[in-house]
Amino acid sequence: MSLTGKVALVTGGARGIGRAICLELARRGASVAINYAGSAQAAQETLEAVEALGAQGMCIQADVKDSAACQAMVDEVIARFGHLDILVCNAGVTRDNLALRLKDEDYDAVLDTNLKGAFSCMRAAYRPMMKQKSGRIVAISSIVGLRGNAGQANYAASKAGLIGLCKSLAKELAGRNMTVNAVAPGCIATEMTAALPEKVRAEMQATIPMGRLGAGEDVARAVAFFAGEDAAYVTGQVLCVDGGMAV
């Protein structure tokens, strides 16, 4: 499905799943704004890969925890490309610990980035999208947001919250020809999962019916589906991309 003429903003687009999403959208013809917080070099490499696919792109630094920075980021994308059609809220962090040992700062850092950060970007993007009477918002949740996970109470709360946020905005924005959906990845091979102890990763892999960790590209294709015309009448949905893990 072609995305030619569309403009996308991907938060946390420099590396990991975010980079795969940037490349998939670029491959389909979209112009892509690559947001990063600290990974300037990786963002530049992603931009070069986007341009090598024949698409236009830009890198844009913003910490999604800062709502004013999210607004400025959306304004800058629109100033550069003229409009914004697709927002992908992918930026996310983990600060894992058993709930008994979770510190306030670990809870807040995860909720502020994963949930409030996504809301700040959505709020900045949906005003111009409402005016143009079209727009696609996709949030990267997690199957952990559906099932919970011991040791990830903060992360699970943020990812479950994203689903409630998407379903509510889906209802608010449907009349403006806008869709809001979530992709819930299972266990995807990125730096986030590479940071897990080998034993934990092996145990996780054993619970995946398809027998392998997912790739960023598996998630990116689901995002592209929600961003494209094939999903024009699909909103408020959660699509698990997990090799059957949550079944």
Ligand code: NAP
């Ligand atoms: P990753 O490799 O750790 O990358 C995280 C990304 O988030 C980076 O691009 C990072 O940007 C960005 N980010 C973090 N804090 C940010 C902030 N305050 N402002 C802007 N960007 C920020 O993680 P990943 O595995 O690709 O995960 C991407 C998304 O998928 C996350 O939301 C994650 O929760 C979700 N997910 C991952 C898995 C998995 O198995 N990997 C499973 C389910 C869901 P900088 O490098 O510039 O800081």
